[in-house]
Amino acid sequence: MLEEPVLNLDDIQGNVLPGFKKDSQHFLFLQIVDPEPARLWLKSLAPRLWTAREVLAAHSMWKAMRLKLGHEPDNLDFLFLNCAISAQGLAKLGVPGIEEFDDQAFKLGLEERAASIGDPPRGSGEPGAPEKWMFGAGFHRPDVLLILATDDLDWAVRTEEELITSAEQQGLQLIHVDRGRVRPGKLAGHEHFGFKDGISHPAIRGRRSTAPDDFIEPRTWPENSTFDIYRSRFAAPGRPLVWPGHFLFGYLRQKGDEPESSRPNSEPPGPAWAVNGSFLVYRRLSQNVQGFRTFLTEVSETLRQNGFDPDLTPERLGALLVGRWASGWPVMRDPNVDRGEQELGENYFTFTEATTVSLPNDPYPLNLPDPNGLICPFAAHIRKVNPRDDATDIGSKEKTFQKLLLRRGITFGPEIDQPQAERGLLFVAFQTSIVNQFEFLMNDWVNEANKPHAEGGVDPIISAVRNTKISLVNGTNSFELPIPGGWVVATGGEYMFVPGIRFFTDIL
Amino acid sequence: MWVFEPTANLTDFERVSGLKDSWSSFINDLYERNLYGDGLRELQSWGRSDSDLRVYNPASMPILSSSELKNVFWSALPTSFDEQFNNTDEKFTYLDQRQRFNLQDGSSVITRIQDEYCEWVVKRNSDNKIIEVIFTSEPPEYYNFMFYTSQESRDLLVDVYRKITEIPSITIDDLVDRSGEYDWYNLYNNEFAVHMQQPNNTLSAQVNIVSRSGILRVNRLGNPITDAQGLIRCGRYGDEARQSDPRIGDAINKFSRENRFITIENPVGLYMSDVDWNGWETPDGTSADAFWTVVRGSQDAEPNKSYIVRAVYSVPESKEYTVSDIKIGGEQIEFGAQIAARINVRVGVLVSDPQQIPLPRAIGCKGTSPFSLPAPAVVTPSSAVTALSGTPSRMNTNRTRGEM
Numbered sequence: 052m053l054e055e056p057v058l059n060l061d062d063i064q065g066n067v068l069p070g071f072k073k074d075s076q077h078f079l080f081l082q083i084v085d086p087e088p089a090r091l092w093l094k095s096l097a098p099r100l101w102t103a104r105e106v107l108a109a110h111s112m113w114k115a116m117r118l119k120l121g122h123e124p125d126n127l128d129f130l131f132l133n134c135a136i137s138a139q140g141l142a143k144l145g146v147p148g149i150e151e152f153d154d155q156a157f158k159l160g161l162e163e164r165a166a167s168i169g170d171p172p173r174g175s176g177e178p179g180a181p182e183k184w185m186f187g188a189g190f191h192r193p194d195v196l197l198i199l200a201t202d203d204l205d206w207a208v209r210t211e212e213e214l215i216t217s218a219e220q221q222g223l224q225l226i227h228v229d230r231g232r233v234r235p236g237k238l239a240g241h242e243h244f245g246f247k248d249g250i251s252h253p254a255i256r257g258r259r260s261t262a263p264d265d266f267i268e269p270r271t272w273p274e275n276s277t278f279d280i281y282r283s284r285f286a287a288p289g290r291p292l293v294w295p296g297h298f299l300f301g302y303l304r305q306k307g308d309e310p311e312s313s314r315p316n317s318e319p320p321g322p323a324w325a326v327n328g329s330f331l332v333y334r335r336l337s338q339n340v341q342g343f344r345t346f347l348t349e350v351s352e353t354l355r356q357n358g359f360d361p362d363l364t365p366e367r368l369g370a371l372l373v374g375r376w377a378s379g380w381p382v383m384r385d386p387n388v389d390r391g392e393q394e395l396g397e398n399y400f401t402f403t404e405a406t407t408v409s410l411p412n413d414p415y416p417l418n419l420p421d422p423n424g425l426i427c428p429f430a431a432h433i434r435k436v437n438p439r440d441d442a443t444d445i446g447s448k449e450k451t452f453q454k455l456l457l458r459r460g461i462t463f464g465p466e467i468d469q470p471q472a473e474r475g476l477l478f479v480a481f482q483t484s485i486v487n488q489f490e491f492l493m494n495d496w497v498n499e500a501n502k503p504h505a506e507g508g509v510d511p512i513i514s515a516v517r518n519t520k521i522s523l524v525n526g527t528n529s530f531e532l533p534i535p536g537g538w539v540v541a542t543g544g545e546y547m548f549v550p551g552i553r554f555f556t557d558i559l
Numbered sequence: 560m561w562v563f564e565p566t567a568n569l570t571d572f573e574r575v576s577g578l579k580d581s582w583s584s585f586i587n588d589l590y591e592r593n594l595y596g597d598g599l600r601e602l603q604s605w606g607r608s609d610s611d612l613r614v615y616n617p618a619s620m621p622i623l624s625s626s627e628l629k630n631v632f633w634s635a636l637p638t639s640f641d642e643q644f645n646n647t648d649e650k651f652t653y654l655d656q657r658q659r660f661n662l663q664d665g666s667s668v669i670t671r672i673q674d675e676y677c678e679w680v681v682k683r684n685s686d687n688k689i690i691e692v693i694f695t696s697e698p699p700e701y702y703n704f705m706f707y708t709s710q711e712s713r714d715l716l717v718d719v720y721r722k723i724t725e726i727p728s729i730t731i732d733d734l735v736d737r738s739g740e741y742d743w744y745n746l747y748n749n750e751f752a753v754h755m756q757q758p759n760n761t762l763s764a765q766v767n768i769v770s771r772s773g774i775l776r777v778n779r780l781g782n783p784i785t786d787a788q789g790l791i792r793c794g795r796y797g798d799e800a801r802q803s804d805p806r807i808g809d810a811i812n813k814f815s816r817e818n819r820f821i822t823i824e825n826p827v828g829l830y831m832s833d834v835d836w837n838g839w840e841t842p843d844g845t846s847a848d849a850f851w852t853v854v855r856g857s858q859d860a861e862p863n864k865s866y867i868v869r870a871v872y873s874v875p876e877s878k879e880y881t882v883s884d885i886k887i888g889g890e891q892i893e894f895g896a897q898i899a900a901r902i903n904v905r906v907g908v909l910v911s912d913p914q915q916i917p918l919p920r921a922i923g924c925k926g927t928s929p930f931s932l933p934a935p936a937v938v939t940p941s942s943a944v945t946a947l948s949g950t951p952s953r954m955n956t957n958r959t960r961g962e963m
Contacts, residue, residue, distance in 0.1 A: 153645070167888035442786070
């Protein structure tokens with residue numbers, strides 16, 4: 052095992068690491084109309100941008116207060132701010148060295164790449180095609196993104212107004228605002244189809260200081276030696292340890308199919324000023340909640356009637372498509388019963404192999420082996436985008452570590468009691484190769500019926516492929532389930548870069 | 560009588576009497592050598608027998624009636640060189656050109672280096688624009704076979720070369736090396752990708768990986784090895800750095816562990832299955848797949864039924880633009896590797912239902928000294944009448960088949 056590097060937490064922006072995790076996150080997309088004042092304005096933002104160390108400290112304080120009070124603190128809040136710039140924006144600002152990035156996806160931008168990740172082709176006029184987007188295509192491609200986050204919606208709105216006014220006085224023009232907000236009450240953390248989201252995140256390898264065990268991502272396995280088999284590859288149940296070079300420029304990446312080892316001189320290619328930065332994928336995804344629910348209701352009725360499964364509920368059908376029950380409880384651990392929200396065990400499972408050792412205080416059944424997709428369908432969303440211990444079309448499970456993303460998305464839009472309103476997900480993810488991470492997941496796994504599992508079907512939730520089929524199995528019964536698709540439609544976005552803070556002070 | 564069809568059901572051999580039968584014998588020999596040779600020998604060195612094999616030669620044992628076609632898919636774009644390059648253009652430049660096979664050995668062959676059972680050659684015009692990319696998944700054995708079988712088949716070889724290259728002046732002398740042996744690296748194969756030439760892109764490798772990955776393995780503690788990486792390292796089949804080899808081995812071993820019988824689909828081969836056309840844009844809006852021509856083998860709307868072994872991507876002159884003017888994901892096509900990244904390759908195997916017989920017994924890793932092995936931990940539910948009992952003549956070769 053190689054020593055994990057010390058990450059420069061004073062330079063890395065805090066939404067990359069550890070993530071803002073706030074109830075309100077506003078995304079302000081701006082275009083540069085006058086580069087020189089815009090450059091000065093962006094430079095002046097530097098002291099206001101929250102670093103990784105500051106956000107970690109804020110989270111620690113908030114957690115400490117919650118522990119002390121026994122409930123969430125009412126009067127402790129922060130307003131985090133981060134900034135990203137697109138390739139087009141960097142060019143307008145005259146920043147040298149953009150061509151040193153290897154990632155063509157970043158350099159070309161999302162609009163050019165949209166069709167290759169499954170969106171309808173430009174000019175087709177179909178929902179999801181770039182010309183239908185609210186921003187991110189044509190004359191509405193953003194140069195700058197400001198991300199502000201707080202639990203206090205009013206504070207977010209006030210700050211948003213202040214930032215827009217200030218920016219528009221200094222060479223920038225607002226083109227779009229997305230206001231993300233977690234869903235109310237017990238639905239917090241659930242996306243609009245109803246499923247708990249953001250459960251499974253990779254854990255970045257790295258330390259806060261030179262102290263040997265001062266890990267940024269805590270290692271939470273029980274001390275019992277039974278769990279030693281997991282320690283070198285996982286920070287916690289279901290949280291693979293990934294070398295920081297897959298998320299941050301300036302750090303080493305994994306060596307081949309050996310997740311425990313980094314490869315010398317494997318820092319992601321890019322200009323010197325990219326160190327401590329990360330590529331940001333932003334996708335504004337509109338969800339047809341009513342359409343999805345109607346589908347689950349109608350199809351589960353059909354499958355009950357035709358004898359596939361006399362007890363199939365819409366909830367269980369949804370769980371089979373996602374791979375988790377609405378509560379987040381994994382189908383692999385309970386294909387027939389939703390155990391409700393169980394943070395301890397909800398990410399403790401594998402697909403191919405059985406899990407054999409229970410976590411202390413986790414009373415529920417462990418997963419059985421499912422190498423053939425009989426318990427959790429191969430097409431299930433969570434098995435498509437994170438096949439865990441499954442071998443895939445790219446080889447052994449060890450290679451999957453290099454494909455993972457740091458996801459920071461948040462829901463937007465009101466509840467379904469306002470049926471005419473739009474709702475969905477503001478998908479945000481960080482990585483150092485959009486081509487080999489986000490786009491790979493979309494092109495090769497989400498939209499491909501034969502990858503990562505042969506004849507597994509496309510991802511029924513987020514694939515843009517229409518009128519496809521996936522296989523469902525119940526005992527000896529199998530059914531080719533028609534998937535009309537189209538419940539998730541892209542309505543905007545861009546590929547951007549979130550530089551280290553020093554970029555704003557020293558390079559701009 | 561069982562007949563192994565020519566790869567991709569190609570019809571060349573029909574032009575020479577007896578050649579199809581000889582090909583069938585040739586594939587049978589591949590099985591005998593890799594399965595009942597290498598594979599069985601290793602089992603026997605651990606005190607096991609052919610009752611511990613679940614991969615079988617369909618010429619020796621009839622295909623089980625319950626068998627279903629299962630596929631393994633992967634991308635034609637190699638990943639095994641990824642770590643040598645920090646820049647995609649450099650990597651694609653390397654992949655597009657022939658390279659020395661073993662960089663450490665200055666005398667090793669210079670070959671197409673593409674190692675995912677699909678090789679390609681890029682043709683450019685005087686402006687360095689790509690006018691054609693030729694893809695092949697044809698095994699070198701098919702051509703070796705024509706060269707070495709008979710004078711008639713050797714004539715056929717020349718004819719196939721002439722047809723593929725559209726160069727009628729090719730003679731047998733153009734295809735041999737100084738010793739008079741068939742040369743995989745002859746000028747025309749180098750330039751027209753008549754067949755695969757990377758030394759490991761062979762049918763023999765395919766049969767070997769399938770045969771040997773079907774053997775169950777345990778580590779020194781007697782614990783089963785069941786993951787793709789562990790299996791390929793333990794069984795020492797194929798190349799761990801490829802996408803295909805560990806994935807094929809993983810799938811075959813899983814079927815064996817489930818007590819299923821496995822054989823490669825007939826015709827034996829590795830096939831391009833489909834192309835992902837999402838995000839392609841041509842200058843005049845013509846659908847980009849219009850320029851994809853399957854020359855040998857067949858393409859089916861269902862990728863698992865495609866048997867493509869030769870295909871060409873080129874734009875007709877009448878279009879007045881080139882392949883390089885076409886974009887994929889907004890990028891102009893500057894390398895054949897960009898197209899390869901959109902091509903899937905597959906191998907198909909026929910897999911039976913789980914059998915009601917004792918599970919195959921595992922052995923340790925290849926190259927290790929045999930150690931005491933535990934009895935199989937799990938046996939499928941016993942049945943008074945097992946699927947194979949009463950059919951001792953399934954395997955009809957002369958070799959000892961153990962107690963199955």
